[in-house]
Each structure stands twice: as C-alpha cells, then as structure tokens.
Amino acid sequence: MPPLDSIFAVLFAGILLSLTPGPSMLYVLSRSVGQSRGAGVASAVGLAVGGIVLAVATALGLGQLFMEVPELVIVLKYFGSAYLIWLGAGMIRNAKAEAAVDLKVQSVVRRSYATIVWQGILVELLNPKTVLFFALFLPPFVGMAGDQTAPVDVQSQLLVLGILVPLTAVPSDAMIAFMGGTLTHSINHRRKFRERLAWVGGLILIVIALNLHFGFL
Template sequence: MLSKTGREICKVVSFGTFIAFLFVSLGMVCSPGPNMIYLISRTISQGRRAGVISLLGVILGFVIYMIATMLGLSALFITVPFVYESVKWVGAVYLLWLAWNAVKPGATSILKPDTLSIEPPKKLFLMGLMTNLLNPKIAILYVSLLPQFVDPARGSVLLQSAALGLTQIVVSFTINLLIVLVASRVAVWFGTRPTWLRVQRWLMASVLTGLAASLAFDRR
C-alpha cells in the first residue's frame, strides 16, 4: 500500500511513472559512488553522528539539483550539446578513476577503517554537500533522467518535477541513512575477512567501470 506521501505524488504523476522512477532512484543510490564512499569512510572514522551530519549535507545537494532541474538546467544540455558531452565525458573519466583507485596496488577497501581527521559538524555538513555537488554521476543522471518522467499532458511541469525530485530525495535519504547506521558493523565483519575485502574492492571497481561505460556511450 502506498504511503500518504506516495498517494499525493500519484495525484501529480501517474502510478506507473511513480513506480518506474522509484526503482530508478533506488538503483542510483545503491550503486557505489563518491557519496557512498564518503559516508562510509566518515562514519567508520568518526562515528554515526558524523555520518548523519554528512548525509544531511548530501541531501541538501540533491535539493539544489532538484531546484536546478526545475529551473531548466536540463534544457541547457539540450540546447548546448557541447556542455552535455563535456560533462558526460568528465563524469565517465572520473568514475574510471574511482574504479582504478579501488584496485590499484596498495589500495584499501572503503570498508577498511582509515584514519581521517576529526572534523566539526559545520565542516562535515559542507563536505557532504560538496561531495554530492561535485559527483558527476548525480549531476548527469539527475538532470537528464528526471525530465524524461515528466508528462506535460498531466499539467504543471513544475509540480511534477518537484514530486519526482522529492521521491528521489526520500529514497536517497532512507538508503544512505541505513548505510550510515550499519557501516561500522559491516566494517568489523569485513575487517576479519581480508579475502572478502579484496572481493568488495574488485566488485566496486567493476560496477564503477560499468557505470563509466554506460555513461560514455549514452545518447542524450
């Protein structure tokens, strides 16, 4: 049964569109990337409270992207193809760089506790915000995918964009909060199993490489 929020959203967008976008949002947040890496590393190093504060910064980044999309940022990609192509290839190269850093000689898993400097709440929030704003996967997928689910025939494009954006933000917050809450326990489990740490590194590298390839060969 849909929650009250879900029912309200379905008044703006169709039920089919809502479910489809829900799964797309779930796929986006579950794929390893800079946001996940930062939240896990920060939580393991400084604790859950630091992870939650960092997550709030990440969520503000999503809100900024949602507002930018509502204001027509995706239209810029359509009218100026060079901008879209530039961002797309920069994003693909960045994801490949992350994949290489996961498996290069001497690399460590994001689930292996590392020493990070202890930061105050304000800096944690800003670091979470900047990690998301500078995340090419989110920048490209968010502003290019969301408009594809908007149907002008159903009425206000602004309201539809807001409803879909809210859906993505709720999904991202829920999944990332779960990641923050279990990060320490998962790290302890992996810490006693070095073979699984290596498997996790190669699995993450494979996913990031796949995302880079998909992004590089994507057509607008």
C-alpha cells in the same frame, strides 16, 4: 512523480556508489572506531541530512534554470548519461588500485552528538564534488513526455530523485557505524572481492546510462 523505472535506477545506482569506500565512509568509520558507535551513527545522520538539503537545493536550482531555459533538460540528460558512464569507467579503471588500499581510521577529537551531526551536514554541504554530482546525476532520470515535459514537473521529479540519493547511503553508513573495526578488517582482507565488486558496479552504471537512451532492459 518520476517514472518507477527511474526511481529504481536511482536507488540501484546510489546503492552501488555508496558501497564504494570514500571520504563519507571513512568519516563515519573514524567516528565509530575513534569515539563510539553512537558517534558513528550521529555522523551518518549528519551526512544524510546534509545530502538531503543539498539535493533539494540542487533540484530547486536546476528546476528554476529549466523554467528559464527548458532546452537544458535534454542537454543535461546527455551530459548526465556521459557522467554516469565516466563514473562507471572510473570504477573499473581504478578497481585494482582501490582494492589494494587499506581503509584506515583517522584520529578524531571527541565531540557531542549534536556537534557531530552538524559536522556531517557541513561535510556534505561544503563539498563541491557533491554539488556537481547532484547536478549531473539527476537529470538523466527525469521522465520526459515526448521530447519535453513541463518545468514544474521536472522540478518535482528532481526533488524526489534528489532526496533518494543520500538515503541510499544510510544502510552502508549505519553498517559501518555499528560494525566499525570488524567490518574494516573484513574489507581490508577481501581485496579480490572489492575489485570484483568495483568491476560489477562500474559495468552496471554504464548499462544504466546506456539503457536510459536505448531502453534495451
């Protein structure tokens, strides 16, 4: 099992990232407004399942790689921390521009709930950026015993942390599915709040990354 501080850090970072409007949020919103709340929930379920499958596959793949080259655990911890800082800096850099963009609902063709769930799974599995995200986001949170830890333990930690990531998006996706247009209207008319939220989120991600190595919190 990962250390508790790593679990809380992943949960916190995942929630911050899920609050930022992106393709997944727009996909759920379009289904909810364009078809029904049930369709929005189905799309959220599909995204969550796809994220879990991808997280498990990524963790198993990294675990196997770490068994063959154990030194990569430490290397990826530093690359992953740099990636977290890059994400946080990007949120701050783009805060004003992103806040000025309206969330818009795309037209959708009505589908059965089963089809929508399957589409949500494919949206996650076929996104190369999501694969890169898991590969770089998870390693920094692996607890180390001294300078190294057993490869099998690394694999189990990656599995637990990887499954947590898509689960952090479920509350925001569900809220989008149920509130739909009302929430969109509110978000589009609170630009300053969105900008400040991006600043706060970006700074927190940077602090989390630095704390992984300096332990000042």
